[in-house]
Amino acid sequence: MARAAVSGRLGERLRWRVATLVGQRVETPAARTLVLDVPGWPGHLAGQHVDLRLTAEDGYSTQRSYSIASAPDGASLELTVQRVSEGEVSPYLAQDLLDGDLLELRGPVxxxxxxxxxxxxxILLVAGGSGIVPLMAMIRARRQLGVTTPFRLLYSVRTPEDRMYVDELQAPDPGLEVTFLYTRQVPEDWPRFPSRITEKDMAAVAWPPSMLATSYICGPTAFVEYAADLLVELGQPPDRIRTERFGPTGD
Amino acid sequence: MPEPAHHFQRSAHHFQHTPHPADPFADEPAVTDVQYDDAVDDDYEDGNALAGPLSELFAVDVVSAQGQCTGCGTTGPIAQLRVYGPGPGLVARCPVCGQVVLRVVRGTESAWLDLRGTVSLQFRLGADR
Structure with missing residues (x-):
């Protein structure tokens, strides 16, 4: 089990598969979950991603990585795509697709x-914006398996309407503590002014260093760098902090 | 005839790979000059994004392997390198000193992997052999 190989592809060269879009859910005004049927999908680990390959009619082709949002569930796979204005790919994925459309993907990787x-x-999960997606897969996998490992989520968004999966995150899930943090606009009567994450915010959720927790941080690059620095300043060993950055915009 | 709205359309700022037909790294010096401004630039992803491209070349997951940088000797997971790209290839730099640890360029029929900034890669394989 300790092998570095990813499940399902030991000895098999990773190939492109054709997925069919079988459903869509609106998560926020700018984000949509794509429900895909992928025949032969080998399963995945929470946090893994897929590469999507898009080809235009003139033959131009480009690839993007998208985190898997769903827990393993047979041939079904969910990706949540946030539309980035000026983006080349995300506007197409987040608003132009129709059920039944085919997409080329490879993974899990x-x-x-x-x-x-x-x-x-x-476990401490720290999400900036659409960085919630792979962390949501972890929350869903934990719940699906009924394990009792304590999880905390600190989820930083610009405004309340930017929160994804909000009903699911507010539903009772024993052992999961969820904290929302707003950087531009807060809900009515919210006790905290809108601001980016501070040391105080992080200290309120970080596990004591003696507990040897693992922290996962995902979001735009600047957010991830800053959040990781805060955790190190609070005494978390750097080798117990895992990070995933998706660049300045994420597209 | 207008194209259907749900067809992927090429935009003005596309990223096109135009690899040289021969080795794209052939003309370059063996040692990369380290010029690195840590403070301002966040226009990079990290080594997690290499998982797909490297899975074409390796039988095991490379991003969880421990790589050692030739620039400063730091060892850490490939997932934590700073990755710039995508065109004309993915360039992965050491987060400590900025050395180019790894580059990968995918052409139409070949891939080039440049590891001159890597001392070693250590893969965890478990006890079974």
Whole structure:
């Protein structure tokens, strides 16, 4: 089990597969979940991603990585795509697709930014914007398996309407604590002024260093760098902090 | 005839790979000059994004392997390198000193992997052999 190989592809060269879009859900005004049917999908670990390949009619082709949002579930796979204005690919994925459309993808890939159910240490998840997606897969995998590992989520968004999966995150899930943090606009009667994440915010959710927790941070690059620095300043060992950055915009 | 709205359309600022037909790294010096401004630039992803491209070349997951940088000797997971790209290839730099640790260029029928900034890669394989 300790092999570095990713499940399902030992000895098999990763190939492009054709997925069919079978459903869509609006998560926020700018984000949509794509429900895909992928025949032969080998399963995945929470936190892994897929590469999507899009080809235009003139033959131009481009690829993007998208985190998997769903827990493993047979041939079904969910990706949540945030529309980035000026983006080349995300506006197409987040608003132009129709059910029945075909998409080329390969995966699952990435063996480092993953949570494995056999990890018994407490977990801190820190999301900036659409960085919630792979962390949501971890929350869903934990719930699906009924494991009791304590999870905390700190979820930073610009405004309340930018929160994804909000009903699911507010539903009772024993052992999961969720904290929302707003950087531009807060809900009515919210006790905290809108601001980017501070040391105080992080100190309120970080596990004591003696608990040897693992922290996962995902979001835009500047957010991830800053959040990781805060955790190190609070005494978290750097080798227990796992990060995934999606650049300045994420498209 | 107008194209259907749900067809992917090429935009003005596309990223096109135009690899040289021969080795794209052939003309370059063996040692990369380290010029690196840590403070301002966030226009990079990280080594997690290499998982797909490298899975074409390796049988095991490379991003969880421990790589050692030739520039400063730092060892850490490939997932934590700073990755710039995508065109004309993915360039992965050491987060400590900025050395180019790894580059990968995918052409139509070949891929080039440049590891001159890597001392070693250590893969965890478990006890079974």
């Amino acid at each position: 990435g063996g480092w930014f993953v949570w494995r159910p056999e990890q018994s240490e407490p």
